[in-house]
Amino acid sequence: MTEQTKEPKVEDIKTAAEAKGCPVQKALYFMTEFLAGPMCGRCFPCAMGSFEARIRLQNLVEGKGADADVLALKKIAKHMIDASFCKKGKDTGKFILDWMTTDVFQEHVEGRCPHMQCASLIEYRIIPEKCVMCGDCKDVCKYHAIDGEKRKPFKAGYFPFEIRQKRCTRCGECIKVCPEGAIILVPANMKEPVGV
Ligand code: SF4
Numbered sequence: 221m222t223e224q225t226k227e228p229k230v231e232d233i234k235t236a237a238e239a240k241g242c243p244v245q246k247a248l249y250f251m252t253e254f255l256a257g258p259m260c261g262r263c264f265p266c267a268m269g270s271f272e273a274r275i276r277l278q279n280l281v282e283g284k285g286a287d288a289d290v291l292a293l294k295k296i297a298k299h300m301i302d303a304s305f306c307k308k309g310k311d312t313g314k315f316i317l318d319w320m321t322t323d324v325f326q327e328h329v330e331g332r333c334p335h336m337q338c339a340s341l342i343e344y345r346i347i348p349e350k351c352v353m354c355g356d357c358k359d360v361c362k363y364h365a366i367d368g369e370k371r372k373p374f375k376a377g378y379f380p381f382e383i384r385q386k387r388c389t390r391c392g393e394c395i396k397v398c399p400e401g402a403i404i405l406v407p408a409n410m411k412e413p414v415g416v
Pocket residue numbers: 258259260261262263264266267304305306307308309310
């Protein structure tokens with residue numbers, strides 16, 4: 221006989237969501253897990269609200285968010301609190317409003333993740349003055365997103381190490397191996413060059 225999989229509780233999903241730093245990521249994680257588990261679909265405000273909220277949150281973490289997404293999320297959350305049939309839907313609405321008490325959601329609309337966790341809103345960059353051209357970052361990058369030429373004795377005119385942003389998946393492996401701390405995280409599309 222196969223053992224039945226236990227459905228996760230709303231409280232447990234909330235605890236796991238809180239482990240994330242960025243409130244938008246917390247809300248997106250919560251909503252994704254809520255939809256996959258405890259949300260039973262028996263009432264419209266919770267069922268439709270959860271689906272719609274998830275789409276709006278996804279827009280924000282992907283850097284495609286607009287003021288309308290933030291307004292819609294507040295409206296959905298209030299409606300869930302007022303009209304959901306059971307505590308699970310009402311609690312979900314409260315959690316969303318709690319995560320929205322800071323300016324972080326609005327900052328995502330403006331293209332910034334203050335916690336530097338939303339991959340579409342951040343970039344890894346190499347500080348040229350700190351790079352010793354060891355090539356460790358290039359060796360570890362599985363996505364071939366780093367260009368550059370390792371230092372060799374008696375050679376001049378090196379091709380400097382640089383991250384190709386279009387190829388970079390923001391996996392973070394390069395930052396872990398750089399012996400000089402020459403790789404940093406910056407807001408996406410930052411115009412200024414990075415320096416020491
Ligand atoms: S509020 Fe409760 S009854 Fe309504 S869809 Fe959500 S989990 Fe189901």
